[in-house]
Amino acid sequence: MAxxxxxxxxxTQLNAARNLALGDxxxxxxxxxxxxxxxxxxxxxxxxxxxxxxxxxxFASPMLxxxxxxxxxxxxxxxxxxxxxxxxxxxVVIKSVVQTAASVYPLVFRHxxxxxxxxxTWQKMAAIKSSxxxxxxxxxxxxxxxxxxxxxxxxxTQTPGSVxxxxxxxxxxxxxxxxxxxxxxxxxxxxxxxxxxxxxxxLGVLQENISDALIATATLNSLGGLVRYRxxxxxxxxxxxxxxNPLKQTNSPMTPKRRVMIRSxxxxxxxFLFNILKRNNNHxxxxxIQQYIERLQHSLTEVFDESSRKRAxxxxxxxxxxxxxxxxxxxxxxxxxxxxVTNFELLPGPVSFKQVFTITGEAGVTNFDVQAIPIDIVxxxxxxxxxxIDLPKMNNAINAVRARYLSLGRRAPADALxxxxxxxxxxxxxxxxxxxxxxxxxxxxxFNRLDNAPxxxxxxxxxxxxxxxxxxxPPPPPLSEDEIEEYSKTAVQxxxxxxxxxxxxxxxxxxKLGLNRLAASNNDRDGWLTVLTRLATRASAGLxxxxxxxxxxxxxxxxxxxxxxxxxDALYLYVIADFRRRIDVAISWLSEEWFNDRIQLExxxxxxxxxxxxxxxxxxxxxxxxxxxxLVPYLDAKDKVLIRFLSEIPGVNTDxxxxxxxxxxxxxxxxxxxxxxx
Numbered sequence: 205m206a207x208x209x210x211x212x213x214x215x216t217q218l219n220a221a222r223n224l225a226l227g228d229x230x231x232x233x234x235x236x237x238x239x240x241x242x243x244x245x246x247x248x249x250x251x252x253x254x255x256x257x258x259x260x261x262x263f264a265s266p267m268l269x270x271x272x273x274x275x276x277x278x279x280x281x282x283x284x285x286x287x288x289x290x291x292x293x294x295x296v297v298i299k300s301v302v303q304t305a306a307s308v309y310p311l312v313f314r315h316x317x318x319x320x321x322x323x324x325t326w327q328k329m330a331a332i333k334s335s336x337x338x339x340x341x342x343x344x345x346x347x348x349x350x351x352x353x354x355x356x357x358x359x360x361t362q363t364p365g366s367v368x369x370x371x372x373x374x375x376x377x378x379x380x381x382x383x384x385x386x387x388x389x390x391x392x393x394x395x396x397x398x399x400x401x402x403x404x405x406x407l408g409v410l411q412e413n414i415s416d417a418l419i420a421t422a423t424l425n426s427l428g429g430l431v432r433y434r435x436x437x438x439x440x441x442x443x444x445x446x447x448x449n450p451l452k453q454t455n456s457p458m459t460p461k462r463r464v465m466i467r468s469x470x471x472x473x474x475x476f477l478f479n480i481l482k483r484n485n486n487h488x489x490x491x492x493i494q495q496y497i498e499r500l501q502h503s504l505t506e507v508f509d510e511s512s513r514k515r516a517x518x519x520x521x522x523x524x525x526x527x528x529x530x531x532x533x534x535x536x537x538x539x540x541x542x543x544x545v546t547n548f549e550l551l552p553g554p555v556s557f558k559q560v561f562t563i564t565g566e567a568g569v570t571n572f573d574v575q576a577i578p579i580d581i582v583x584x585x586x587x588x589x590x591x592x593i594d595l596p597k598m599n600n601a602i603n604a605v606r607a608r609y610l611s612l613g614r615r616a617p618a619d620a621l622x623x624x625x626x627x628x629x630x631x632x633x634x635x636x637x638x639x640x641x642x643x644x645x646x647x648x649x650x651f652n653r654l655d656n657a658p659x660x661x662x663x664x665x666x667x668x669x670x671x672x673x674x675x676x677x678p679p680p681p682p683l684s685e686d687e688i689e690e691y692s693k694t695a696v697q698x699x700x701x702x703x704x705x706x707x708x709x710x711x712x713x714x715x716k717l718g719l720n721r722l723a724a725s726n727n728d729r730d731g732w733l734t735v736l737t738r739l740a741t742r743a744s745a746g747l748x749x750x751x752x753x754x755x756x757x758x759x760x761x762x763x764x765x766x767x768x769x770x771x772x773d774a775l776y777l778y779v780i781a782d783f784r785r786r787i788d789v790a791i792s793w794l795s796e797e798w799f800n801d802r803i804q805l806e807x808x809x810x811x812x813x814x815x816x817x818x819x820x821x822x823x824x825x826x827x828x829x830x831x832x833x834x835l836v837p838y839l840d841a842k843d844k845v846l847i848r849f850l851s852e853i854p855g856v857n858t859d860x861x862x863x864x865x866x867x868x869x870x871x872x873x874x875x876x877x878x879x880x881x882x
Contacts, residue, residue: 211248218242218254229267236262236276245286249294256287256300263307274315277308281328284308288335295344302339302350305332306357310378313361316390317382326389333358340405349422352409355402356426362399363434377433403430403437410448417465420450421472428476432483442489445476446496451503463508470504560608563601692767696774702732737793740771741800741822772826776833783834787845790830791852797823798854827853831863839867839876846880 218239225231236259243255259280263273287293287301312329316322333354340351365379376382380399383392409423427445431438450469477493487493562570574582683691779790801823831849839846850856850864867877 211250214242215250215254218251218258222258225262229265229269229272232262232265232268233272233276237279240280240283244283245290245293249297252287252294252297253300255283256297256304259283260300260303260307263304263311270311273308274311277311278315278325280304280308281312281325281332285328285332285335288332295347298339298343298347299350302336302347302354305336306350306354309333309354309357310361313390314378314382317384317387320388323389337402345416345418348419352406352419352422352426355406356430359399359403359406359437360430360434362395363430363437364396365434403440407441407444410444417468420469424469424472424476428479431480439489442480442493445473446489446492448473450500451507467504467508470500474500555612560612561605563604692770696767696770699732699736700774700778733789733792736771736775737796740768740775740793741796772822776826776829779830780834784843784845787849791849794823794827794830795854797826823855824857824859827855828859828863831860839873843876846876850880 221231221235221239225235239255239258243251243258245252247255262268263277284301284305287297309329312325316326319325336351336354339347340355341348343351361378362380364381365377367376367381380392380395383390383395385392406423406426409419424445427441431441450473451466474497477497480487481490481493484490558570564570775789775793779786779793783790801821846864846867850860861881864877864880867873867880
């Protein structure tokens with residue numbers, strides 16, 4: 205009789221199957237039904253842990269489609285219920301089972317919506333849900349965190365959500381909005397009431413200011429998805445979070461563990477609120493959220509930054525220093541004020557600006573480089589400092605600098621005298637051993653003698669004249685086609701990068717000059733856009749094709765790179781990035797295209813080439829591309845952008861009307877299509 209394989213051998217084989225499924229998600233449909241009997245409640249602990257972890261990984265895998273998960277989940281409900289009903293089951297197994305239940309609950313919910321008579325499956329799911337909810341308050345912390353995730357999925361599933369397309373319920377988000385009002389198994393009223401109660405139970409963790417940081421942070425992390433996907437309950441959740449005080453435990457004795465717990469809850473709360481403001485800058489509660497974040501940051505600084513602060517200055521005795529602590533210092537030396545150098549005279553030799561303007565003897569002040577301070581900060585602090593400055597000290601400093609300037613002026617004649625003596629090679633023989641070596645003539649006598657001296661012949665010799673021709677820079681080498689294309693792309697990118705930093709508040713102006721406005725008269729958004737649209741439409745008109753003449757005749761060679769098309773592509777991408785706010789840009793651009801087409805047609809008729817080769821009509825091409833790219837796919841029933849677009853563009857043809865008619869295929873946008881056609 206063959207021996208049963210050991211658990212380690214079985215796990216080795218199961219890991220091989222698991223790796224196969226990770227490589228190709230199509231194998232999950234074959235592996236899950238075969239693995240389920242091996243991981244029952246009677247299996248060894250190692251197999252039960254592996255099986256529960258494998259099921260949690262399977263139903264959380266993004267590679268497996270929702271349809272396949274819905275088929276597989278019906279076969280594992282009995283296994284999940286058996287694990288939860290087993291007394292004293294392993295904690296690791298229970299954690300994985302709860303995670304699996306959180307993943308399969310929306311799938312079972314959708315199955316019951318499509319199969320209203322499958323009451324047995326819903327009874328199994330209801331039993332699993334009840335068992336998990338009983339563990340939510342008494343289980344170990346790891347299991348409780350998984351239970352919080354399960355409750356979050358139940359609330360999200362049993363709360364009405366948005367329905368994108370009522371004709372295809374399988375493509376919509378799973379929510380209570382998909383359940384018919386007369387459903388025999390899951391009536392919407394009962395489910396919504398249950399979801400409201402579970403949400404209150406979830407928010408009760410924050411309202412009670414629980415001391416367990418793991419539960420509080422897990423609750424905050426689970427509420428983020430509800431705020432994002434369920435706007436109907438978002439305000440209730442935000443109000444609860446704004447009333448939550450993660451620093452309430454600071455009144456208790458501060459231990460290292462409690463310090464980490466408080467920091468964790470505070471940072472999670474701040475991250476939760478930051479993400480809400482990041483997704484919606486104009487949130488109705490934005491001001492209150494910002495105040496809460498600033499108050500929380502200030503409280504954290506007050507509580508936890510005490511260790512990084514400097515120690516307070518020691519208290520010195522009022523009648524001198526303490527000789528027991530400072531035996532080598534005298535009170536008179538310590539009480540000496542900072543050295544004042546306003547009366548110092550300048551030393552002989554070269555003098556710098558620093559020596560002229562130095563009015564203090566403190567080394568830290570004299571060696572500080574004021575150029576390191578930005579000029580805007582200097583302008584802000586200069587006026588308050590001048591308002592509180594001591595006027596006598598200010599006058600003394602000004603007088604000291606003035607005296608130094610005067611002393612520098614008195615040095616000038618002596619310096620000129622020394623230079624003159626050096627230039628003429630003056631030599632003086634001392635008359636006695638006690639001669640000091642200085643001339644007895646004053647400066648005026650020396651200057652008069654120098655003026656009467658014969659001129660130096662070497663100074664009268666003129667330098668030879670050299671005839672220099674005009675200097676010309678060598679011409680730059682011609683650019684290749686690849687270099688022209690690369691530089692043109694870079695120039696277009698830099699111009700559109702400038703648009704992102706300009707203030708868009710100047711986009712709406714009270715006075716518009718239309719097609720006759722002066723392009724780029726102001727360095728604003730409208731000016732740059734006017735330059736770009738006219739570069740795309742007018743600057744290179746007729747230059748896209750080059751004519752090459754040869755013995756066989758002339759032929760047109762299309763350019764590989766067109767600057768106009770590059771600018772048009774960039775304008776198109778700029779518009780679709782935020783088309784509701786930039787629809788005026790699209791209308792202005794297309795108006796320029798239409799105007800350019802009309803001018804090209806008139807010029808072709810004048811030249812007599814209109815019948816043989818009419819110019820390319822770019823307006824029709826780009827107006828259809830704009831409609832296909834942004835207007836038709838993203839419009840809703842209440843959006844008025846299409847009506848404004850059709851009413852302001854200069855021309856409407858049959859192709860544009862056909863695209864508007866396609867909107868009527870959607871029942872929600874029939875009214876918009878009719879209004880636009882009218």
